Amino acid sequence: MVEHDFVLCHDRELHVRVWNRNAQNTVICWHGLARTSADFDELGLALAEQGYRVIAPDTLGRGLSQWAQDASEYQISNYLTHVQDLIRHYGISQCDWVGTSMGGLLGLVVASMTDTVTINKLVLNDIGPEVPTSALARIAEYVAEFPEFDRLSAFEDRIRQLYAPFGQRSDQQWRNMAMACGRRNPQGRWTSHYDPKVAVPFDPTKTPADAWSVFAALRCPILLVHGKESDVLTDAIVAEMKCQQPTLQYLPIAGCGHAPGLHRPDHIGPVLAFLTDL
Template structure:
């Protein structure tokens, strides 16, 4: 028996088969007060990542919630898009609405890392009535240019790996600043999430290099609606938890403070010794997510 089942469905434009992991329905019986008909959790990954990023968190939540972890088009087991202009958060968000329709899910808690958090804000305008709550992982309505430049420096440009040891070294090279306490075993595990294995047993990055087409050529910023603060303000009334890595170069402490000023009741937590972005397996992140999900407005 596997930890999750496979979901295959059509993209919002009907052209691509997309994939998601389904960690199953809540178990019967006592679930810490969480009703059986409570909201599902939809996990949305970052720019170059995929559904595997959320495995540890999903296993922690499994049995209490139905957890769905999606591979966006061009990542993981979802098909690559022959038209790179479609690699942008607005279209990804439309794909997620299609996934919710396919699964007949009317109430979800969205957990979004980096680009996934931008998608959560977009879903707040596309499908607001379906959102019960949002967890924003190291992203906000204002993106630090330093972090954007770092991400753009390797997206679609990472050299090929000859073996898994080299894949781990490359993962460390591009992400080491965010995880300064990781050891060799951690980087192997990280690489196993970031890469897949081809028929010859060689690791290859689990994303289409063309996803960099979703970055504006002039500024290397994501193609998203221009006024993200307006989208943030539109989430007023929704319970939101904002998680920040203490070393983050994408979400500044100042932006997090501004987010709290403009969203009454925002819950925040800063994860020590983490940059962009926490893996959400850190004790501080797990504790904050558990407490947030236990709030009556979120779990009902």
Template sequence: MRFLRIPIGPDLALQVVERGEARAGRLPVLCVHGLTRNARDFDALAAVLATETRVLAVDVAGRGGSDRLADPMLYRNDVYAQHLVALLDALDLPQVDWVGTSMGGLIGMIVSATAPQRLRRLVLNDVGALIPAAALQRIATYLAEDRRFADLAAAEAHYRRVHAPFGPLTDQQWRQLVGRSIRWTDDGWVIPTTDPAIRMVFSQPITADVDLWPLWDAVTHPTLILRGADSDILPAATAERMAAATKGRTRVALVEFPGVGHAPALVAPDQITAVVQWLAREG
């Protein structure tokens, strides 16, 4: 595992966690995390994928080890898409396979639609063409909470509560998730590594579902859709309609995981296997 700091502009560098080596016949895999998360969420999946190819997991701007944005109103998916295309340029990667969880999947859809030559295949982890308002309101509620913690135990309790839909993680997996998500301030508080200003994207009242069907219609790459069976972000009807809408696409596959909500954490063996086998088969 190697940590890279990649400048993509005069005022912005992104941290990338790299594993594996380039292999003939296999494209690198770029992994992009969810809204409040970071590249280390892909440690388990990347460790397996890296036995066959180069894997790059990126901290999106304002998360993990990447720089924060001076203007919080630029914490938007369309801006992130521009950043990540610039990252591919900086890494001299003409094309990748994209694995995106939640926000990372939405960014992947944007790149697929606007710079299709940069992707070969797309994995959407629990996100799709319609996002219900109620699910976004749930996220906005926990984003608005004070996320300063007196100690590690309080931080772990918070993460276990807000990310309970990730599924039945072990105690060790929870501790790893928390440890990769926090830092200590000089005055002893425990805080997330995420810039709190990302909440500005939810500064306006959420009154309607987000309809991304036109964006999905522009995605033509082979796509694997992963869905937590209890997900509120990706309703079953949306996932099924996406999987059925094959016009203009090579292939769309849908895999559901019981006992999981939003989003599958990609640490369980069945979740990892679904991604690894699909990428190998589709390759």
């Protein structure tokens, strides 16, 4: 059963989903740019059933977490301070990390910060050290859009169209996603459940200059999940990642773009096998 914590991180309150609170081994799951921790509902439960404690935060300004006072807070460097606070709060000295898109970039950096926590295993869900400019521009465009709808059913239709690349879902799973990533605004209309300022510092022309060197230096086992239709993680980037990390494990998922939802048995099973050595 999932529990909900609200943890103070650098004077900002973050909402955190927690499964199997008292388990010894921990997996941190971190979502993408405009998503929430609800993306890990299925994976979190599956990991908990395998004996893991699972910690999945809503990033600042998303879901039930507090919004920033200034748009400049919506930066990877600031999110890393929140990661450090959460690690201290939950008493984590080592853990596994599952990160989708932005959450994967965070995990990549955290795995290189050996003075903070030891990442035993790293799952990168449809993200590499480089993102094509065209994909960044596409993401920036839709993150900045805030259409409004009178009815949840109309908002759900948009969610189904926008996140079709995540993979097939049941009607109930689509409804759950719409409820998790939507909210009624002060005018009583359904819209996206994140601070519009999240998109302000997002520059589609920039990617971390040292990300490739950070990736190449990692020494933990890595599983790369690849939506085969993704415009974020291209075949060329995958090939270079394999060259720089020869022991990298690779999971291509047909019928998905950016990014596989990690909600289906054929998504979850290989992730569990990687983390549990089954």
